[in-house]
Amino acid sequence: MAREADQHPLADVGRVRGGTQDHSVTPLTLSLFLWERERCCYRLTMMERRGHFGFAVLECVTLRLCPPAERARLLAQATDIFFETANTKSFGSAEAKHAFFMRWLGHYASIEPEGFLFALTPGGGVCGYVAGCIDSFSVGSKAIIADIPYFTPAFCTALAAYPSHFHINVMPGSQGKGIGRQLTARFVRICAEAGSPGIHVVTGASSPAVKFYEACNFKRLSPGTWIGGEHAVLARVTSVASRYCLPPRGIGNCGT
Ligand SMILES: CC(C)(COP(=O)(O)OP(=O)(O)OC[C@H]1O[C@@H](n2cnc3c(N)ncnc32)[C@H](O)[C@@H]1OP(=O)(O)O)[C@@H](O)C(=O)NCCC(=O)NCCS
Numbered sequence: 001m002a003r004e005a006d007q008h009p010l011a012d013v014g015r016v017r018g019g020t021q022d023h024s025v026t027p028l029t030l031s032l033f034l035w036e037r038e039r040c041c042y043r044l045t046m047m048e049r050r051g052h053f054g055f056a057v058l059e060c061v062t063l064r065l066c067p068p069a070e071r072a073r074l075l076a077q078a079t080d081i082f083f084e085t086a087n088t089k090s091f092g093s094a095e096a097k098h099a100f101f102m103r104w105l106g107h108y109a110s111i112e113p114e115g116f117l118f119a120l121t122p123g124g125g126v127c128g129y130v131a132g133c134i135d136s137f138s139v140g141s142k143a144i145i146a147d148i149p150y151f152t153p154a155f156c157t158a159l160a161a162y163p164s165h166f167h168i169n170v171m172p173g174s175q176g177k178g179i180g181r182q183l184t185a186r187f188v189r190i191c192a193e194a195g196s197p198g199i200h201v202v203t204g205a206s207s208p209a210v211k212f213y214e215a216c217n218f219k220r221l222s223p224g225t226w227i228g229g230e231h232a233v234l235a236r237v238t239s240v241a242s243r244y245c246l247p248p249r250g251i252g253n254c255g256t
Contacts, residue, residue: 058127058179060186063109063116074118075109077126078169085169087204104167105131107144114194115166117186119179127174130183132166134194150202154226162198162235164191184216192238200235207232 066074082105091097108131109116115132133141137156145151166187170180191199201218203209210220210232218234227233 058182059120059122059124060182061118061120062190063113063118066118074120074126078118078129079105081126081129081169081171084172103147107147108133108167111141111144115164115187115190117183117190119170119183121174126171128168128170128179128183130166130168130187132187132190133164134191134196135163136165137163150227150231152226158221158224158226159200159233159235162200162237164196164199164238165201166199167201180212181216188236188238196238198235198237200233202227202231202233205230205232210234 061074063071063074079101082101086100086104088100091100112131112133115130115134117130117132118126119128121127133144135141136145136151137160145156164187166184168180168183170183188199199218200221201213203213213234214220216236218236221233221235223229223231223233
């Protein structure tokens with residue numbers, strides 16, 4: 001009869017890591033080992049980036065897991081960041097401004113709360129967010145992509161292997177500190193756990209964001225005939241490990 005340990009989802013990994021003999025690396029031991037290793041790696045990464053021990057671990061929470069009483073406040077702060085970082089600064093009318101907001105943020109918050117992430121400072125303020133869509137081509141996401149002109153049938157067919165997509169913004173004073181990278185890594189993990197094989201992003205062909213996405217393991221796709229040359233389309237699979245480890249679920253103060 002199989003031992004209980006053999007039936008654990010990590011049992012096979014334990015045997016591989018334990019070597020060719022049965023070293024009895026139990027799933028529990030292995031889980032603790034991986035937990036410690038990831039936590040350690042995460043802390044070292046943060047220290048390396050900041051050059052000292054005093055880095056406060058960023059909190060990252062999805063809208064779905066956010067306490068209901070906090071949602072309006074966090075969304076209002078994300079909205080401020082959205083308009084502050086948007087290239088479009090003037091709108092012909094209040095309706096036009098609202099439509100712009102709904103297209104790039106509002107639909108995501110109401111339709112895909114599990115793909116909407118806030119990066120919170122230790123004081124609880126929003127310093128960045130991801131408005132993500134885990135399956136852009138599902139029936140449930142229709143309201144999101146129907147409002148974005150480049151989601152043509154040809155584009156959707158070309159990007160079929162990368163069904164997830166997202167928009168990311170970090171508060172100007174907080175950029176260049178690794179927050180965008182952490183948010184992206186967290187979104188990649190959410191997509192992977194939801195079974196999505198890949199993620200695509202669209203930005204301006206000459207936008208500095210192209211370099212950011214490349215630093216996050218996205219590769220630029222040739223536009224072909226399915227999108228205009230003023231856009232850059234980048235994509236990555238969800239199984240490629242991020243350069244910086246994230247702590248496992250429940251470690252530190254990450255809320256997802
Ligand atoms: C693009 C953006 C989300 C990046 O977030 P960030 O927190 O500033 O980025 P990070 O500090 O996590 O940087 C991660 C990596 O990307 C690189 N990177 C980020 N912005 C870059 C830029 N403008 N040019 C070149 N590289 C850049 C960093 O060098 C870093 O690489 P490294 O770790 O090897 O040094 C943020 O700058 C932003 O919100 N910009 C304005 C809005 C925007 O362009 N959003 C994207 C719209 S499609």
